[in-house]
Amino acid sequence: MEHDDVTSFGWATSAVEPHHQYNIPAILHLFPKGGPLNILDVGCGNGYLAAYLSEAGHHAVGIDIAEDGIRIARETYPHLVFELRSAYDRLDDLPGVPADLIVSSEVIEHLFSPRRFLENMYQALRPDGYLILTTPYHGYLKNIAISLANGWDQHHHPEREGGHIKFFSERSLAHILIENGFGQITFRNAGRLPYFWKSIVCRAQKRDSSGE
Numbered sequence: 351m352e353h354d355d356v357t358s359f360g361w362a363t364s365a366v367e368p369h370h371q372y373n374i375p376a377i378l379h380l381f382p383k384g385g386p387l388n389i390l391d392v393g394c395g396n397g398y399l400a401a402y403l404s405e406a407g408h409h410a411v412g413i414d415i416a417e418d419g420i421r422i423a424r425e426t427y428p429h430l431v432f433e434l435r436s437a438y439d440r441l442d443d444l445p446g447v448p449a450d451l452i453v454s455s456e457v458i459e460h461l462f463s464p465r466r467f468l469e470n471m472y473q474a475l476r477p478d479g480y481l482i483l484t485t486p487y488h489g490y491l492k493n494i495a496i497s498l499a500n501g502w503d504q505h506h507h508p509e510r511e512g513g514h515i516k517f518f519s520e521r522s523l524a525h526i527l528i529e530n531g532f533g534q535i536t537f538r539n540a541g542r543l544p545y546f547w548k549s550i551v552c553r554a555q556k557r558d559s560s561g562e
Contacts, residue, residue: 361396361419364426369456369549370398372541373484376551377453379538382480388446390474392437393457397423397430403453404430411446413437437467441474448476455484456549458523459514468530475556481532483554485518487539487547495546520550527554 381387387408391400394412396419403410404427413435414420423432431445437457441447452471461467471481507513518526524535532554541548 361416361422364396364398364422366398367395369484369541370402373455373549373551374399374402376538376540376549377455377482377484380482380536380551380553382451382553387450390441390444390447390449390452392452392454392471393460394423394432395419397427397432399453399455400430400432401427409446411444413439413441413444437461438463438470441470444474447474449474449479450476451480451482453482456486458483459485459516459518462515464516464526465530468526468532472531472556477556477558479556481527481554481556482552483523484540484549484551485516485523486514487541487550488517488519489545489547491545492547518550520552523550523552527552531557533557 385408389400389403389408389410391403391410391412394400394414395416397412400410400412400423411431411433412423413433414423415434415436417434420432420434423430433444435441435444437454452475454471458464458467468481475481520537524537527535534553534555536553538551539547539549540551
């Protein structure tokens with residue numbers, strides 16, 4: 351596994367994370383109709399989201415590069431499959447791959463190569479499969495508010511080990527998705543007040559190789 355170009359953080363417990371609480375309703379709103387679905391949770395952390403989706407009746411498998419996260423996920427949800435994998439690794443040997451749906455929550459902002467990540471997600475999806483991403487929201491009004499409060503140092507945490515290294519708007523996220531073979535892009539937002547949201551929540555559909 352190649353982990354040098356992925357930033358990560360440690361996991362200490364199986365407790366629900368704050369981003370789960372505000373992102374999950376938006377993720378579920380964007381779920382494709384039908385089911386049960388074969389779902390791959392990329393960047394599953396402590397396994398909470400994969401377990402939540404499994405309890406909703408879907409078949410969910412989780413991967414993460416964090417050894418402590420995978421250990422906690424396996425101990426907490428022994429009936430589910432969790433693998434120590436990078437978002438850049440080949441995934442075609444995992445149960446349920448090619449997947450109907452890939453969910454990757456608060457991951458793409460940690461990646462030095464989001465294009466390589468999206469290429470891999472494309473390969474791991476069935477034809478016409480879906481990808482749902484969440485990533486911290488950045489928009490005009492929120493950016494102005496951070497600037498007026500002189501808050502960019504605190505917002506970006508430049509002295510923190512690992513953390514966020516990419517910052518997407520809806521426009522830039524849509525552009526890179528289209529560039530890597532996805533279409534039918536739909537956005538919702540989650541957390542906090544309108545236009546000061548915490549997260550972008552985005553669904554995109556895999557197009558065939560001809561771009562249709």
